[in-house]
Amino acid sequence: MFKYITRRLIVTLITVLGATIILFIIIQFLPGDPATVILGPRATPEIIEEVRAKMWLDRPVHIQLVRFLYNIVRGDLGTDVLNYMPVSTLVFNALPYTIVLAITSILIASVVGIPLGTYAAAYKNSLPDKITGLLSISMIAIPSFLAGVLFLLFFSVYLDWFPAMGGGKEGDILSQIWHLILPASSLALGWIGYIARIMRASVLEEMTEDYVRTARSKGLTLRKVIFKHVLRGALIPVIAVIGVGFGNLLGGAVITEIIFHRPGLGTLIYNAIQSRNYPIVQGGLIIAVLLYSLVNLLADLSYGFIDPRVRSD
Amino acid sequence: MSKKLNFLFEFIEAIRESNIRRVFSEPLGLLGFLLILFLVLIALFASSIAPYSPSDIDIANRLAKPSSEHLFGTDNLGRDVFSRLVFGSRIALTVPILTISFGIVLAIFFGLIAGYSSERVGNMFLVMFDIIKSFPALLFAMTIIALTGSNLFVLIIIIGITRFPAYARLIRAQTLRVKGKEYVVAAKAIGASVFKIMYKHILPNVIGPIFIQAAMDIPVVITFVAALSFLGLGVPPPTPSWGTMIKTGYSFIRIAPWMVIYGGIVLIWATLGFTLFGEALRDNLDPRLNRQR
Numbered sequence: 001m002f003k004y005i006t007r008r009l010i011v012t013l014i015t016v017l018g019a020t021i022i023l024f025i026i027i028q029f030l031p032g033d034p035a036t037v038i039l040g041p042r043a044t045p046e047i048i049e050e051v052r053a054k055m056w057l058d059r060p061v062h063i064q065l066v067r068f069l070y071n072i073v074r075g076d077l078g079t080d081v082l083n084y085m086p087v088s089t090l091v092f093n094a095l096p097y098t099i100v101l102a103i104t105s106i107l108i109a110s111v112v113g114i115p116l117g118t119y120a121a122a123y124k125n126s127l128p129d130k131i132t133g134l135l136s137i138s139m140i141a142i143p144s145f146l147a148g149v150l151f152l153l154f155f156s157v158y159l160d161w162f163p164a165m166g167g168g169k170e171g172d173i174l175s176q177i178w179h180l181i182l183p184a185s186s187l188a189l190g191w192i193g194y195i196a197r198i199m200r201a202s203v204l205e206e207m208t209e210d211y212v213r214t215a216r217s218k219g220l221t222l223r224k225v226i227f228k229h230v231l232r233g234a235l236i237p238v239i240a241v242i243g244v245g246f247g248n249l250l251g252g253a254v255i256t257e258i259i260f261h262r263p264g265l266g267t268l269i270y271n272a273i274q275s276r277n278y279p280i281v282q283g284g285l286i287i288a289v290l291l292y293s294l295v296n297l298l299a300d301l302s303y304g305f306i307d308p309r310v311r312s313d
Numbered sequence: 314m315s316k317k318l319n320f321l322f323e324f325i326e327a328i329r330e331s332n333i334r335r336v337f338s339e340p341l342g343l344l345g346f347l348l349i350l351f352l353v354l355i356a357l358f359a360s361s362i363a364p365y366s367p368s369d370i371d372i373a374n375r376l377a378k379p380s381s382e383h384l385f386g387t388d389n390l391g392r393d394v395f396s397r398l399v400f401g402s403r404i405a406l407t408v409p410i411l412t413i414s415f416g417i418v419l420a421i422f423f424g425l426i427a428g429y430s431s432e433r434v435g436n437m438f439l440v441m442f443d444i445i446k447s448f449p450a451l452l453f454a455m456t457i458i459a460l461t462g463s464n465l466f467v468l469i470i471i472i473g474i475t476r477f478p479a480y481a482r483l484i485r486a487q488t489l490r491v492k493g494k495e496y497v498v499a500a501k502a503i504g505a506s507v508f509k510i511m512y513k514h515i516l517p518n519v520i521g522p523i524f525i526q527a528a529m530d531i532p533v534v535i536t537f538v539a540a541l542s543f544l545g546l547g548v549p550p551p552t553p554s555w556g557t558m559i560k561t562g563y564s565f566i567r568i569a570p571w572m573v574i575y576g577g578i579v580l581i582w583a584t585l586g587f588t589l590f591g592e593a594l595r596d597n598l599d600p601r602l603n604r605q606r
Contacts, residue, residue, distance in 0.1 A: 011440055014440065014444055015448075018444050026456065137585075138581075141585040141589075142584070143540060143584065146559065146577050149566070150573065153570055153574070157566055252451075254452060255544065258544065281459075285449075285452055285453070288452050289448065
């Protein structure tokens with residue numbers, strides 16, 4: 001187990017470092033000089049030279065890279081070139097919105113998907129089971145950004161039940177929850193299908209265990225056996241899958257945020273790309289990679305903890 | 314030439330001997346196949362099916378409602394939505410196929426080396442695969458394409474790179490399995506070069522499972538390309554693409570919802586078709602699942 005954790009930790013570290021260096025290289029290859037971008041086309045050569053010196057752009061590339069990494073370790077992600085705000089402030093203001101969106105989606109997906117899968121397994125091969133199966137695969141096949149657009153169209157434009165944009169009023173929890181429902185459900189849709197299928201398979205596998213037969217022959221009803229015994233064992237793989245999926249969910253959250261004009265990491269990076277505000281793109285991506293790697297690390301570790309076979313891979 | 318043909322015959326024979334028929338006897342597998350077939354036919358005969366040219370601009374008729382004249386309405390430039398969707402199927406099908414092919418080529422190269430070399434080197438490759446896999450693919454693709462400008466070539470390269478580790482892992486695992494087999498040892502004994510052993514003797518025996526994985530990946534890539542196009546970073550205009558059309562529809566969602574609705578239906582049709590068919594393929598052909606059947 002120790003060896004497994006060490007290996008995963010090293011891979012995570014290398015990933016974050018590798019991604020950061022790749023980002024640095026990408027920014028190096030940018031069309032146009034960052035100093036010129038900041039100062040605009042009318043800046044005199046002297047001023048450009050001064051700003052370049054201030055940004056260390058006149059030093060050799062490897063020195064710039066070391067300084068870049070050193071700053072990141074200190075928590076300095078650079079300064080936004082349009083409003084001169086520290087990028088770290090912008091990123092950490094946006095981050096909670098994204099995390100709340102992702103967690104709410106996974107909650108919705110679990111609350112709907114787990115009972116659906118359990119029900120399908122309990123009545124295996126019945127009509128409701130088959131309908132659930134078809135529904136699950138259809139939900140998996142719908143891209144989450146499309147689900148977002150269609151939800152927006154039906155629930156917000158046609159029915160006018162939910163607000164179409166924004167993250168809700170600051171400090172007003174109810175309004176924020178109200179604004180969260182549509183994006184979170186559209187992001188959750190595919191995961192409902194996914195979790196329902198895994199839950200079904202997991203319950204079915206658990207039902208073949210000896211203790212289930214014992215409990216049944218003791219005279220317990222199917223419902224009691226499932227609720228009291230089977231669910232506990234069957235939930236373990238689902239929890240592991242949710243952990244692994246959380247990282248992917250963060251990726252999907254990016255587009256969902258853009259569709260619903262919700263504040264968050266995705267919107268921040270997307271808007272920064274549009275306005276060529278590279279320090280924000282860079283800083284946002286670094287935090288995204290970090291978050292993504294950490295979530296994956298945690299999921300892998302918990303997976304290895306639950307299933308010993310994983311560790312020996 | 315005849316050798317190549319032989320390989321083709323062997324391939325067809327292998328398919329006939331395999332359980333491919335079972336895929337079509339499953340209702341969902343068959344449904345998936347029919348959805349794909351229909352789509353392929355539409356893409357092939359797009360120019361005879363579409364009533365208008367996909368790029369004909371008709372400003373007087375912009376954002377026209379669906380009617381007998383324009384079956385699915387028109388977009389913000391007065392272009393016929395139905396015709397654009399029909400032509401969009403070409404891009405929707407070719408980009409994932411090119412992307413996945415590129416991914417498979419990368420995977421064959423790295424996967425064979427990783428499997429055939431020593432354990433230490435193999436582990437280094439595994440770490441590399443893990444690193445690439447753990448990048449937030451969409452965010453990275455978004456950034457790189459935003460910087461380079463959207464063009465199909467870059468799109469295919471980037472998505473191919475993000476997808477290849479999964480295939481490479483499979484090839485590595487399969488290579489590990491066959492590299493101690495007698496025919497490989499025999500080839501080594503008669504002095505075949507490493508290159509020849511890898512590509513002539515190992516590759517044909519490890520490539521099978523990749524196709525199943527690739528089939529399962531097609532809907533993922535279709536979605537990925539559509540999502541990037543939706544952000545304005547995928548297929549560059551004026552090429553008709555479903556993602557771009559859904560984006561346009563999204564901008565006019567309150568006054569012209571038909572673009573989003575029909576674009577969405579077509580996109581779901583494609584992803585659903587490939588998902589159903591891919592799963593039926595996996596369930597019936599993947600030897601790793603045979604135990605459980």
